[in-house]
Amino acid sequence: MVTSERLSRFMTFLLRHRPADYSLSFDRQGYVPWDDLVQILRRRFPELNEQDIVQVIDGSEKKRFELRGTKVRATYGHSFPVDLGLERTTPPIYLYHGTARDLAETILREGLKPRGREYVHLSQSIEEALAVGKRRDPVPAILLIDALSAHQNGIVFYASGPVFLSKEIPRRFIRVAAKTAAPVNP
Secondary structure: OOOHHHHHHHHHHHHHHOHHHOOOOOOOOOOEEHHHHHHHHHHHOOOOOHHHHHHHHHHOOOOOEEEEOOEEEEOOOOOOOOOOOOOEEOOOOOEEEEEOHHHHHHHHHHOEOOOOOOOEEEEOOHHHHHHHHOOOOOOOEEEEEOHHHHHHOOOOEEEEOOEEEEOOEOHHHEEEOOOOOOOOOO
């Protein structure tokens, strides 16, 4: 039986990163027909039923996916252009970004950029940023983003589920978090 985590990872791959590798047809907002997604998922995981997929969509704390009628999409993290219809929002005072230690110094020097995605992803807590950073580094660096100050200086933020998104964050609004997982030279 396929695990929820494995199914979620494959759905993320399909709906965020590699549409050309599969016969999925996306609309401008990033939605694909439900039946098309189910068909591809069942080819990969023959034992899968539709309720398993719905549980992954509804059960995600991070609200990675959205099912609307007969269409489904990833709610953030795309590496291809998608109009998510996001509304601007005022961020909290601080947000966090977990990253590999070798990238932290570059970010502190050049600012935070989407690196192959549409937006940079920012977390509301150090713990969330740590979990994100550990995907690339077992002891990631945690960066503190002075989000409200950036917003007041013209940087646009969007909320997508528990994640905040922005096109980029200039370096003057970034510093190493006090509780960083690893030392970084500023």
